[in-house]
Amino acid sequence: MQKNQRIILYIFILIAGASWIVLSANTTNAATGKISAPQAGFAAPDFTLKTPDGEEFTLSELKGNAVLVNLWATWCPPCRAEMPAIEKMYQEYKDQGFVVLAVDMTYQDDPANVVPFIQKYGLTFPVLLEETGDVAALYQLRSLPSSFFINRAGVIQEVVIGGPMSEALLRTRIEEILK
Amino acid sequence: MLTLFRNLFSPPRHMILLFIAAWIGLTFAEKRTERCGVSKDDLNNLTFYSLIAFVIGGRLSFVFQNMPAFTKSPFGIISINPDIFDPLGALAAAILVAFIYGQRRGLLLWNTLDALTPFFAILGIGIGLSHLAAGTAFGKETDLVWGIDLWNSTRHPTQIYETLASLLIFGLVWSQKQNQRPGILFLTYAALTAASQIFIQAFRGDSTLIFNGLRQEQVIAWIALAIIFILFETRLKEKP
Numbered sequence: 168m169q170k171n172q173r174i175i176l177y178i179f180i181l182i183a184g185a186s187w188i189v190l191s192a193n194t195t196n197a198a199t200g201k202i203s204a205p206q207a208g209f210a211a212p213d214f215t216l217k218t219p220d221g222e223e224f225t226l227s228e229l230k231g232n233a234v235l236v237n238l239w240a241t242w243c244p245p246c247r248a249e250m251p252a253i254e255k256m257y258q259e260y261k262d263q264g265f266v267v268l269a270v271d272m273t274y275q276d277d278p279a280n281v282v283p284f285i286q287k288y289g290l291t292f293p294v295l296l297e298e299t300g301d302v303a304a305l306y307q308l309r310s311l312p313s314s315f316f317i318n319r320a321g322v323i324q325e326v327v328i329g330g331p332m333s334e335a336l337l338r339t340r341i342e343e344i345l346k
Numbered sequence: 347m348l349t350l351f352r353n354l355f356s357p358p359r360h361m362i363l364l365f366i367a368a369w370i371g372l373t374f375a376e377k378r379t380e381r382c383g384v385s386k387d388d389l390n391n392l393t394f395y396s397l398i399a400f401v402i403g404g405r406l407s408f409v410f411q412n413m414p415a416f417t418k419s420p421f422g423i424i425s426i427n428p429d430i431f432d433p434l435g436a437l438a439a440a441i442l443v444a445f446i447y448g449q450r451r452g453l454l455l456w457n458t459l460d461a462l463t464p465f466f467a468i469l470g471i472g473i474g475l476s477h478l479a480a481g482t483a484f485g486k487e488t489d490l491v492w493g494i495d496l497w498n499s500t501r502h503p504t505q506i507y508e509t510l511a512s513l514l515i516f517g518l519v520w521s522q523k524q525n526q527r528p529g530i531l532f533l534t535y536a537a538l539t540a541a542s543q544i545f546i547q548a549f550r551g552d553s554t555l556i557f558n559g560l561r562q563e564q565v566i567a568w569i570a571l572a573i574i575f576i577l578f579e580t581r582l583k584e585k586p
Contacts, residue, residue: 170579177575184544184568191548192559193486204497206481208552309356327429328357335422336430338415 205306207326211236211317212305216270216295219282224268224293227321232264233344234317235337238297238308240272241280246312249331250288256337257292263345264319267292272311274300318344348478348494355479358428363479367472368397371465374520382461382528384453389461392447399443400436407435456529456581463535467516470539474509483508486551502549511542529581537574543567 168176203210211234215225226234237253239246250269257267271281273296285294297303306313314332316325325340355363372393379389408430409416409423416422422430448458477483485493485502493500515538522531544567547553553561 170582173579173582177578180541181568181572181575184541184571187544187548188560188564188568191561191564193553193555193561202498204499206484206497209497309353310358327427330427331425332427333422333425333430334419335409335412335415336425336427338418339412342415 214302230321232266236315237269238313240276243311245330252334269294273298316340360476360479363476371468374464379461383457384461396440396444400440403439404431404436407432459532470512478505540567540571
């Protein structure tokens with residue numbers, strides 16, 4: 168191919184590309200934010216669960232706070248390993264509007280282990296019991312632990328699958344959702 | 347089938363797909379590397395050092411960007427959690443190390459890039475599959491029959507488009523029997539990849555929007571394509 172022919176081809180491709188970019192511009196961008204799904208950029212799926220004491224927590228009622236939803240189980244080693252760091256961060260940031268909802272997968276856990284676990288680790292944030300598997304399905308749970316960092320508008324900003332999360336990682340994520 | 351695949355390689359296991367792709371890519375690259383004037387040893391060492399730099403650089407870049415958090419908890423730097431990672435920093439570190447290795451070994455830039463082209467092309471397939479497994483790089487909503495159920499909507503299977511485009515690009519670059527001039531094979535791959543991104547990004551549901559809804563990723567790919575065309579001409583000007 169001659170140089171002139173190549174240049175004409177380049178110009179044609181670039182014009183076609185630019186036209187496609189303009190034609191495919193997203194003027195609505197209603198893709199995320201309003202739809203609830205367990206993925207960054209989407210509204211956090213809502214749920215209501217109880218603590219072992221019977222106190223009820225609804226995620227949507229916490230709008231305005233930065234929330235960490237941590238899905239865990241007592242038999243899961245990385246879940247156990249990251250709990251002290253979560254507790255420490257909770258103490259450090261709770262006055263700024265940081266809330267932790269630690270959702271125990273009670274339907275695949277031994278419920279009798281939950282309260283001793285809370286006492287052993289000295290957890291002061293709400294630990295909720297997931298007895299039906301509905302929240303696990305809502306959050307499309309595949310691995311434990313799974314952590315969803317939800318900003319003050321109720322939108323998931325970060326998802327961390329697996330663990331344990333270090334204090335430093337928690338701190339970076341929490342400071343993002345507190346903004 | 348798709349559900350089975352997504353369950354099998356759900357995060358963080360989706361990274362296995364990247365490792366497999368890198369391994370297969372390197373195997374393919376080795377087969378043609380001598381033709382590009384780069385020895386197998388150099389290709390392997392270059393890739394090995396760059397991958398190490400990628401991993402360490404990604405971690406360090408994340409740490410530097412979040413220094414206050416790591417100052418308070420310095421042991422977090424050696425945490426096994428892969429989320430402590432900055433992909434752009436990782437890429438910059440890998441390129442830097444590859445450049446230094448290439449300089450020390452006297453490798454020619456365009457020949458080396460040609461030798462690595464099958465590696466890049468197969469890595470592209472792995473990236474598409476890992477996106478599919480993790481549900482990231484997802485498409486916008488659609489009612490087309492080939493839409494996939496993802497994040498509570500039927501969406502364009504942009505991860506599958508991405509994977510198929512990468513497969514096609516690999517097929518095209520692999521079928522190039524004669525490499526006319528150093529750099530042409532790599533630039534062909536780069537141009538096809540940029541063009542495919544301009545096309546596929548239009549169906550994404552998670553684009554970063556700039557100006558009047560233009561997708562940032564498409565604009566970057568378009569600029570990259572224009573630069574690639576200029577490089578094509580500069581390469582073709584040189585005598586073989």
